[in-house]
Amino acid sequence: MTVSAKPSGRPFEPGIRRATQLIRSASLLLCLGLSLVATACGATIDGDQWVDVTVTNTLSEPVTLNTHSASYLSPGQKTVLHVSSDNDPQAVRVYGPNGRILGCLTFSFHTTLPETRSISVSDVTACDEKIRSFPG
Incomplete structure (x- = not known):
């Protein structure tokens, strides 16, 4: 009987996938938040206003x-x-x-x-x- 020391990696894949999704979601929220802040700040210096x-x-x-x-x-x-x-x-x-x-x-x-x-x-x-x- 041969015992393999190599882990299959399966138990970690869902965790990595979830972490990647969380990072993407956080990046999206950060970009959206920065866009809203930039829009609000731009209103105070907009030459048309x-x-x-x-x-x-x-x-x-x-x-x-x-x-x-x-x-x-x-x-x-x-x-x-x-x-x-x-x-x-x-x-x-x-x-x-x-x-x-x-x-x-x-x-x-x-x-x-x-x-x-x-x-x-x-x-x-x-x-x-x-x-x-x-x-x-």
Whole structure:
């Protein structure tokens, strides 16, 4: 009687097959997850979604724009706001030198983007509480 020392390999094949399937599934999920993250991150830098709007203080007094980091503008001074064209409409509050609200500048891009992307502080209107506040 001859005894073979060579294992048949059969008990290990299903385990190897299962490990290969798990690695493929994990790779697929990783790729899908990275695609979703890249899509979400791309939305914040996509040139089609964000519009640069120049805001000029045309008043004779300094104003403060209620943005992420408050923008103080002396008379005649300009600043550029990065406004999302996907979140229509949105408004930024404008405060006078004594802290009183002068009104809001409202941004709305329902149709095509305007050629002139600028607005004057003198264009403030009454603030509508239903409109999303800029920048978020």
